[in-house]
Amino acid sequence: YGEWKDWWEFPGGKIEAGETAEQAIVREIREELATEILPEQKLCTVEYDYPAFHLKMECFLCSVVSGKLTLL
Secondary structure: OHHHOOOOOOOOOOOOOOOOHHHHHHHHHHHHHOOEEEEEEEEEEEEEEOOOOEEEEEEEEEEEEEOOOOOO
16 A cells, blocks of 8 residues: 555554553454464564654564464
């Protein structure tokens, strides 16, 4: 969509109210990839200012609990 159409995208999304970053990535991977994961370790937080928005991405090392990473 927009100027980022056909670029690579990391799975994930916004953290909802009352949710931790770990809970958000579990929910997002379930919704986007039909896979259950276990966040095991936070790797880093990436922040970057694009011209139109600010990106803050929390990155985790996760293991697959069940599922086959099906792109939905």
